[in-house]
Structure formats: structure tokens, C-alpha cells
Amino acid sequence: MILYNLFPLLAGSFNRWQSHLQRANEMGFDWVYVNPIQRTGESGSLYSITDYFQLNPALLEPGNSATPDEQCRAMTSQAHAGGLKLIIDLVINHSAYDSPLTREHPDWFVRESDGRIANASCQHGAERVVWSDLAQFDHRHTRDPEGLFRHCLRIVEHLISLGFDGFRCDAAYQIPATFWQRLIRETKINHPHSCFTAETLGCSADETRETARAGFDYVFNSSKWWDMHGWWLIEQYNLVRETAPSISFAESHDTPRLAEELNGNIEGVKQRYLFSALFSAGVMMPMGFEFGARKQLHVVQTKPEDWHANGVDLCPFIAKVNDIKRRFSVFREESLVNVLPYHNPKILLLWKASTKDKGEALLILNKDMNQHQDFATDHFRHFIQAVAPLKDVSPEFPMEFLPEPFHYSLRPGQGIVLVTQRG
Numbered sequence: 148m149i150l151y152n153l154f155p156l157l158a159g160s161f162n163r164w165q166s167h168l169q170r171a172n173e174m175g176f177d178w179v180y181v182n183p184i185q186r187t188g189e190s191g192s193l194y195s196i197t198d199y200f201q202l203n204p205a206l207l208e209p210g211n212s213a214t215p216d217e218q219c220r221a222m223t224s225q226a227h228a229g230g231l232k233l234i235i236d237l238v239i240n241h242s243a244y245d246s247p248l249t250r251e252h253p254d255w256f257v258r259e260s261d262g263r264i265a266n267a268s269c270q271h272g273a274e275r276v277v278w279s280d281l282a283q284f285d286h287r288h289t290r291d292p293e294g295l296f297r298h299c300l301r302i303v304e305h306l307i308s309l310g311f312d313g314f315r316c317d318a319a320y321q322i323p324a325t326f327w328q329r330l331i332r333e334t335k336i337n338h339p340h341s342c343f344t345a346e347t348l349g350c351s352a353d354e355t356r357e358t359a360r361a362g363f364d365y366v367f368n369s370s371k372w373w374d375m376h377g378w379w380l381i382e383q384y385n386l387v388r389e390t391a392p393s394i395s396f397a398e399s400h401d402t403p404r405l406a407e408e409l410n411g412n413i414e415g416v417k418q419r420y421l422f423s424a425l426f427s428a429g430v431m432m433p434m435g436f437e438f439g440a441r442k443q444l445h446v447v448q449t450k451p452e453d454w455h456a457n458g459v460d461l462c463p464f465i466a467k468v469n470d471i472k473r474r475f476s477v478f479r480e481e482s483l484v485n486v487l488p489y490h491n492p493k494i495l496l497l498w499k500a501s502t503k504d505k506g507e508a509l510l511i512l513n514k515d516m517n518q519h520q521d522f523a524t525d526h527f528r529h530f531i532q533a534v535a536p537l538k539d540v541s542p543e544f545p546m547e548f549l550p551e552p553f554h555y556s557l558r559p560g561q562g563i564v565l566v567t568q569r570g
Contacts, residue, residue: 148344148365149424149469150234150431151176154400154444155184155193157434159451160208161222167434168222172229174462175469179226180315180431182400182446183236184219188243190280193446194236194317197243199302216309223310234342235306237314239299240321241267241281248298249282254290255298257283269318269349286322296326303334313342313364320350320358327361344394348401352383359391368393370426371402371419375495375514381486384427388481394429397422398436400444406457407441414560415516417464421542421562424468425478425510426497437461467542475540475566477506487530493520494557496530505569507533513557522563523554533567540564 151171158164171179184206188197202215211218226233242248249256249264257265267281289295303314319327331343344365347355359366366387373380387393397419398405409415416439424430433444439459472478477499487496497510509530513520524530527537527549539545541564549565557563 148178148342148394148429148431149176149472150178150180150394150429152180152182152400152431152433154434154449155182155203155206156446156449157444157451157454160206161218162208162211163451164222165225168226168229168231170437170462172231174437174466175473176432177231177473178313179231179233181233181235181311183238188245188280190243191447192280194238194241195243195278195280196238197246199242199298200305219309227310232312232342233310234313234315234344235311236317237303237306238317239284239302240286240318241278241283244280244282246282252291252294252298255284255295257285257288267318269321286326296329299330300333303330307334307338307341312340313344315344315346316363317346319345319361319363320347320354324357324361327358327363331362345391352386355383356387356390359387363391365429366391366393367431368395368427370395370423371397371399375422375512376492378486381484384481384484392428392481394431395423395427396431396433398433399431400433400446403443404441405436406439406459407443409516411439411441412516412560413439413459413461414558417461418512418514418516418560418562420461420465421468421564422495422497422510422512424472425499425508425564426484428480430469430472432465437465464542471540471542471564475506475508476504477501477508477566482506489522491520491522494522498530500532500569505533507531507567507569509537509565511557511563511565513559513561516560518559519556521554521556523552525552527551527553527565531567533569535567535570537565537567540566 183193185196186198186201188195259265265283266277266279267283268277334341342364345358345363347358347366406416439457483500485498487498489496493515495512499508
């Protein structure tokens with residue numbers, strides 16, 4: 148999956164999405180991930196859903212005589228016509244605290260010791276984060292498990308009827324695996340090509356693996372937080388790799404904008420996207436990243452007026468990276484991965500080998516976003532298994548010939564992407 152995250156509050160009403168969908172297509176994305184589009188509760192948060200079968204009025208075109216569902220289907224039809232598939236957030240671990248469901252089906256919710264409906268929460272390190280606008284569904288101990296399950300299945304079927312091809316399952320690890328197994332199984336009986344991805348941020352590698360075993364097609368990994376030095380990412384990757392493919396991202400709607408974190412260092416932004424795209428089977432990029440956006444997305448406060456260019460256009464670079472990912476299968480699977488030793492700690496050597504064919508790759512990445520770094524070797528056979536010649540397919544400054552001995556001064560943040568075939 149090469150995912151473009153179209154953030155509804157930034158894109159505006161459905162009729163304005165076409166230009167974003169077209170740009171995503173032109174950059175080589177094949178899927179579009181959409182955050183929740185249903186009617187929100189009083190807080191206005193996209194993830195605080197009060198009615199799962201009504202659409203957010205902020206996404207509807209004023210004066211349009213088409214029904215809300217028809218306006219949404221017109222958008223999904225446009226995406227499909229352009230060769231894009233769509234996944235949408237499936238938020239069934241909680242509802243809005245002011246949702247009628249809390250009154251109509253009180254047994255569906257977790258209760259505090261004093262009888263109040265519990266707010267949704269998560270553990271962030273030593274801190275427990277609580278969302279007061281969210282009511283936690285009780286998937287583990289409800290006295291009406293079949294009713295709650297059927298409600299969730301209806302939500303899935305409704306979103307599919309609007310034209311969505313799959314789901315990014317919000318806080319999937321908070322819901323029992325047995326629930327996901329049944330939901331995914333029953334959905335795929337009628338919709339065998341539907342795709343389920345699990346949001347597993349904040350849980351351990353073991354928890355991620357257990358969640359993936361419920362039948363998810365993809366999970367999200369934590370490569371965004373890797374400092375390119377420690378071993379933890381490779382260990383997590385290898386622990387989950389054979390269970391389900393994963394999706395990397397350089398930023399998400401939950402994180403600060405990377406361009407802001409890097410104080411506008413565009414070479415660093417490009418570096419992190421290149422790494423994210425080539426590290427694992429899937430990659431995701433939120434809208435605005437391609438223009439160096441620096442204002443963080445917000446599930447309540449973001450408005451279409453926040454969409455503006457910063458004098459940066461990374462679309463051609465991103466298109467080239469996505470093309471590399473699409474052309475070489477070693478970058479489209481959870482391939483064998485290892486970080487190879489090199490005497491310059493500011494250079495990352497990432498080796499990859501396909502388990503499905505004979506593809507092999509070497510990424511030579513300058514970790515330094517501000518200065519050149521030298522890379523040299525007398526022979527590339529020190530780093531790869533193949534005896535066939537390496538081909539440079541880098542998105543920038545590709546070389547037609549790789550001399551040996553090889554010496555190159557990597558530009559700030561630059562990555563060299565080399566591919567070959569094992570015998």
C-alpha cells in the first residue's frame with residue numbers, strides 16, 4: 148500500500164477533493180486513507196462520532212441537492228475512476244460521549260466504579276491519557292456482545308456502501324482479537340477484497356504481533372521514531388514481519404509536521420520519506436507533506452483555509468520514490484532487512500533481500516541533514532550477496548556507472564538506492 152492520507156477537515160467538502168485525489172494519483176499513490184467522515188459529537192473531533200450513519204455537515208457542499216451519501220459516493224467514484232482505492236478510519240473502540248448510543252445501549256459501554264460511562268483512554272509511557280469526549284465501548288465484558296458486534300458490522304457495511312475499499316482500524320489493539328477475527332471474516336465473505344489495517348501505535352512489538360494475528364492485512368510500524376542508530380526498530384520489524392506486512396510513515400495526523408520538527412530542513416524531509424517508503428511493505432504520507440506544510444493537523448481545529456503552499460514542492464521527488472517502490476518488489480514486502488556496519492556513524496547502510504524473488508537492495512543514506520558525508524568502498528560485494536551488477540535507481544542524482552573502488556560525497560540527507568538480483 149502506497150497511502151496518501153487525505154485529511155477531511157483540511158480538504159473541505161467532498162466536491163473539493165478531486166484536485167487532491169488527482170495529485171495523489173500523479174505522485175504514484177495507489178490508496179487514499181481518509182479520517183472519519185461521520186457526524187461528530189459536541190466536541191467536534193473527527194474521532195468523537197455521535198452518529199455512525201450520518202455524515203459530517205462540514206464535508207457537504209452547501210446548496211447541493213444530492214443527499215449526503217450521494218455526495219460521498221460521487222467522491223469515491225472519482226477516486227476509483229482515477230485508479231485509487233480508499234480506506235477510512237473504523238472507530239469502534241469508542242463513540243462520542245454524547246452519542247445517543249450511550250442512552251439506547253448502556254450495556255455496550257465500560258463503566259467506572261461509580262457507574263459512570265468510562266472515557267476512552269490509553270497509556271502513553273508512564274502517563275494515562277484520557278479523552279473526556281469519548282465513551283469506551285466494552286468489547287470484553289458487555290452483556291450484549293452480539294448487539295455490539297452487529298452494530299459494528301453495520302458500520303462496516305455502510306462505509307463499504309459509500310465506496311470505501313477498506314479500513315484503518317483505530318486503536319485496534321484495544322479490542323479483543325476474537326472480535327476482529329469474526330468481523331474481518333464476516334466482512335470478507337461478501338467483500339473478499341476489502342482491506343483491514345491495524346493502528347497499533349503505542350503498543351509493544353509483541354502486542355502488535357498479537358493484533359496482526361487477528362487477520363489484519365497490514366499493521367503500522369514505528370519507524371517514524373527511529374534515530375537510525377539503535378537496534379529496536381529492526382528487532383520489532385523482524386518480530387512482526389512474518390505475521391503481517393507493515394506501513395511506515397514520516398509523519399501522521401497525530402504527530403507534529405516533520406518540516407516543523409526539522410525547522411524547515413527540506414533535505415531532512417526528503418530523507419525521512421525515502422527511508423519510510425523503502426523500509427517496509429507499505430508507506431503513508433499525510434496531505435500537505437508534499438508542500439512542506441508546518442502547521443500540525445488537528446482533529447477539531449483544522450480548516451480548509453489552512454491549506455497553502457510554503458514555496459516548497461516535493462511532488463516530483465515523492466513521485467520518483469513511489470515509482471522505485473512500485474517497480475522493485477523488494478520494497479513492496481516485509482523483506483529481509485539488516486543494518487550493515489560502516490565506520491562513519493553518520494551513514495546508514497540498509498540491506499534488503501526479497502523472500503519472494505531474487506531481488507536485493509542497498510540503501511546508502513546520509514543521516515546528516517546539514518553536511519556532506521563521504522562513503523567509500525573498494526567493492527560492493529562487502530555489502531550484498533548478489534554477484535550481478537548493481538543498478539543505481541536513486542530518486543536524485545542516479546549514476547549510470549558505479550566504479551570500484553567507489554568513493555562518493557553524499558549531499559545532506561541524500562540517499563543512494565542500489566538494486567540487483569541474486570543468482
